Amino acid sequence: MREYKNDLGRAKSKKHRLNELDAKVGEIRREVICQGPAFQNKLLKGNGMQDLISIEDLSRGDIENLFSTVDHLRRTPDAFRHALAGRVVCTLFFEPSTRTRLGFEAAAYRLGARVLSVSDMRNTRLELGESLLDTTRMVGFYCDAVVARHVEDGVMHRIKETVRVPLINAGEGQVRHPSQTLIDLYTLHEHFGAIDNLHVGIAGGIRYSRAAKSLIAGLRKFSNIRLHLVDAAREMDEGTEFPRELGELNGVSALEYSSMKEMIGHVDVVYVVRVQQEKFTDPVAYQRQLHKCRLHRALLSRASPSLVVMHCLPRADELDTDIDDTPQNKYFQQARHGVVVRSAVLLRCLDADSRRGAFGRGKSW
DSSP, rough: OOOHHHHHHHHHHHHHHHHHHHHHHHHHHHHHHHHHHHHHHHHOOOOOOOOOOOOOGGGGHHHHHHHHHHHHHHOOOOGGTTTTTTTTEEEESSOOOOOHHHHHHHHHTTOOEEEEEEGGGGGGGGGGGHHHHHHHHHHHTOOOOEEEEOOOOHHHHHHHOOOSSOOOEEEEETBBBBHHHHHHHOOOOOOOOHHHHEEEEEEESSOOOOOHHHHHHHHHHHHOEEEEEEEETTTTTTSSSOOHHHHHHHHHBOOESHHOOOOOOGGEEEEEOOOOOOOSHHHHHHHHHHHHHBBBBGGGGSSSSTTTEOOOSSOOBOOGGGGGGGGBBBBHHHHHHHHHHHHHHHHHHHHHHHHHTSSSSOOOO
């Protein structure tokens, strides 16, 4: 009888503790709900998952460690065929894309993930008035990572507050394109062995190009880079000074030139971007700006034999096809690197490398 009473007392005490625990859990749940999505996401992102919003969020060490990951993927691609098995990656593109969307999707497939792709917003409820942030929140419920592109500057930080999985910026407004910058920097690293001390020329509609501006931000991570520019300005900006803060690298102002012909002999690399015809209302003004930025084979005689020519693509008349079969052409190799660099980004954002121990060094960035 005494043992029965003791067992009954212990059961009542356990039930009391469980009731107290349930009450505490309910209190925490109510607090989390009251704090809203930002607080909830903060709690849920404490498991090593990471976003890639801007190249400025990465240190030089982060970038160089990613290069090591890319090298490893290139040497032993078969070792990673199932690295993301069971994961779902969603590509959510509010703006057209060819290389970036297909590059991320190919990367996901090659790592064993499955892909949900939204490339035409007419097939979503946005057409019926659903908000952007409600759309991204729903997408975040269905996958393990979101790869998004949008025309609006600054929107990725707003989207980040709605999703509980890693967010990868696949191009945003006129400023950020971090995965393209990682491809560009890796191409330079592979060719030259190091990025420090290079003279980098950029030509085209620089002040309207997210690829160019993101590259400049990435170059700031390295030492003794000298930036050379040929800027194609639309009518309302023609004749105005190039924004100093945009072209400055670690306190050193960019050197500006009036034409590609004038600049090409002073650089190790020419990075050509589009002269955005859609920004112009006057065809004559467009042709004038295009002419000063255009790179064609005859100009290579004025350059160093070791010159490298790059372009994020797509190209128009600013980069002539007669460069394609020259040794200076690195833009096709640059595009080819797109899948493997984006594979490394997916691995890192989904924390797959440290989980599998593939590199023997834990997190790479």
